[in-house]
Amino acid sequence: MAVQISPSILSADFARLADEAARVEDVADWLHVDVMDYQFVPNLTLGLPVVESLLKATSTPIDCHLMIQDPDRWAPDYAEAGAASVTIHAEAAKAAVRTLRAIRAAGARAGLALNPATAVEGYEDLLPEIDMMLVMTVEPGFGGQRFLDIVLPKLARARALIDKHGGEVWLQVDGGVSAETIERCAEAGADVFVAGNAVYGADDPARAVAELRSLAERATPPA
Ligand code: DX5
Ligand code: ZN
Numbered sequence: 001m002a003v004q005i006s007p008s009i010l011s012a013d014f015a016r017l018a019d020e021a022a023r024v025e026d027v028a029d030w031l032h033v034d035v036m037d038y039q040f041v042p043n044l045t046l047g048l049p050v051v052e053s054l055l056k057a058t059s060t061p062i063d064c065h066l067m068i069q070d071p072d073r074w075a076p077d078y079a080e081a082g083a084a085s086v087t088i089h090a091e092a093a094k095a096a097v098r099t100l101r102a103i104r105a106a107g108a109r110a111g112l113a114l115n116p117a118t119a120v121e122g123y124e125d126l127l128p129e130i131d132m133m134l135v136m137t138v139e140p141g142f143g144g145q146r147f148l149d150i151v152l153p154k155l156a157r158a159r160a161l162i163d164k165h166g167g168e169v170w171l172q173v174d175g176g177v178s179a180e181t182i183e184r185c186a187e188a189g190a191d192v193f194v195a196g197n198a199v200y201g202a203d204d205p206a207r208a209v210a211e212l213r214s215l216a217e218r219a220t221p222p223a
Pocket of ligand 2 (some may be wrong): 030174194
C-alpha cells in the first residue's frame with residue numbers, strides 16, 4: 001500500500017490555477033479537482049471547460065471529485081477529456097454500475113465516494129467495479145472544515161472489506177486531512193490523502209505535501 005497525496009485546488013487561487021498546480025507538481029501524486037454544482041452540495045466551483053484547460057496546463061494526473069446531482073450524465077465526459085481518475089457520489093448516482101463502467105471504458109480510474117452518513121456495507125458488491133473508494137471525512141461542499149472523527153470506524157471497515165475483496169482498490173480520504181489528522185487516517189487504512197487547506201493554506205505547499213506524506217508513511221496501517 002503506497003501513500004499518495006492529492007492536493008485539492010479548492011483552497012488554491014482560482015484566478016491562477018496553472019501556477020497553483022505548478023507549485024505542487026514535483027511532489028504530488030495527483031491534483032484533486034472538486035466539481036460542485038450548487039445542487040448536490042451548497043457550493044459552486046468549476047466544470048468541464050476548466051478541467052480541460054487544467055489538463056493542458058499541468059502534467060500531474062487529475063483526480064476529479066464530482067459533487068454533482070447528475071454524475072451519470074457528466075462523469076464519462078471528464079474521463080474522456082483526460083482526467084486520470086473520476087469519482088462519483090453513491091448518493092447522487094442513479095445508475096452507478098453503468099457510470100463506473102463508462103468511466104473505465106473512457107480510460108480513467110473509477111471512484112465511488114461516500115458521505116459521512118452513508119454506510120459502506122451497502123457497497124461491498126460494487127468493489128469489483130471501482131478502482132478507488134473515497135470516504136468523506138467532512139460533509140462535502142467546502143474546504144477548511146473540521147475533520148469528523150466519527151468516520152474513522154467506517155474507514156477501517158472499508159479497509160477490511162477492500163482487503164477481503166482482494167482487489168487493488170485504493171482508499172481515499174477527503175476533508176480536514178492535515179498534519180494533526182493524517183496519521184489516524186493512515187492507521188485506519190487510507191492510502192490516498194486529499195488535502196486542501198493543509199497544502200494551499202501553507203506558506204510552502206510543496207513542503208506541506210512532503211510533510212503529510214512522511215507522517216502518513218510513518219503511521220502503521222492495520223495488519
Ligand atoms: C470538500 C472537498 C475537499 C476539500 C477538502 O467537499 O471535497 O476536496 O477541498 O478541503 P480541506 O482539506 O481543506 O478540508
Ligand atoms: Zn474533494
